[in-house]
């Protein structure tokens with residue numbers, strides 16, 4: 001089975017390629033806008049081909065011969081309209097799928113909360129892509145992922161340098177579903193390899209969580225185990241999110257992160273979740289402490 005990952009550059013793209021290559025029946029094409037960034041572990045693999053292409057440019061995408069496609073809308077950290085950008089990327093991929101004629105299944109790596117058209121900040125990009133991709137192939141799967149455990153990577157620097165870390169997950173004992181990137185890769189690969197197996201609906205949608213929900217205190221314990229010492233946690237209250245994200249991101253990006261972060265705290269739309277994703281939930285196996293240990297490099 002030939003499977004295309006577009007783009008393959010995000011960490012979730014790499015995790016999916018890794019899982020796919022573990023199955024001898026899969027040959028994989030991965031799109032990169034910069035071929036110098038193809039990981040060495042894939043470059044030499046006989047069933048992997050790196051293709052130069054940019055999801056922002058429809059003319060560079062050619063899926064002829066592919067049976068299945070994994071689509072990712074890469075996050076933007078520059079001053080662009082994130083919704084318009086995700087819409088463009090999804091339209092480009094949809095057109096390439098139609099042109100190829102061979103693609104039976106499209107899997108979109110989406111987010112918890114992608115069903116909402118307001119109040120979720122950055123997740124509105126996933127909503128925009130879902131509205132375009134819902135009928136892009138005979139079989140369509142939306143994998144709505146929980147908060148990535150790898151988001152905690154941003155704290156490693158202050159932990160190593162000064163023994164503390166900021167957390168925007170408050171109150172500190174509030175538990176949020178989280179998922180490891182390697183489990184996202186394994187789940188997306190399984191969905192792609194199941195191409196041709198009947199699905200209950202188009203699109204078939206499920207949420208992907210880790211083995212349990214985790215609190216900021218769990219993150220502190222995990223980092224302390226990795227660092228081998230006690231660490232100070234510095235909580236950012238909901239009212240302080242604007243200043244916090246404004247210090248590291250340009251204004252539009254910061255605003256999207258503030259709204260997304262607030263959406264899963266008490267009072268936010270994802271906390272209330274008035275229109276939950278119907279049907280099954282799937283669960284990864286990897287625990288937060290395992291991911292934090294790896295991020296820390298212990």
Ligand SMILES: NC(=O)c1ccc[n+]([C@@H]2O[C@H](COP(=O)([O-])OP(=O)(O)OC[C@H]3O[C@@H](n4cnc5c(N)ncnc54)[C@H](OP(=O)(O)O)[C@@H]3O)[C@@H](O)[C@H]2O)c1
Pocket residue numbers: 007009010011012013031032033034037053054055056072073074075109110111112122125126145146147148151
């Ligand atoms: N973080 C979360 O908690 C969370 C939760 C649920 C869902 N999601 C969603 O998950 C998706 C994937 O996130 P991720 O964390 O895997 O992404 P990521 O690793 O942050 O992706 C960054 C990569 O995207 C590539 N990229 C950017 N623009 C590109 C373009 N025009 N063409 C090709 N490649 C491009 C960049 O490649 P270069 O090497 O070329 O610069 C960069 O390496 C996003 O849609 C996000 O909304 C995230």
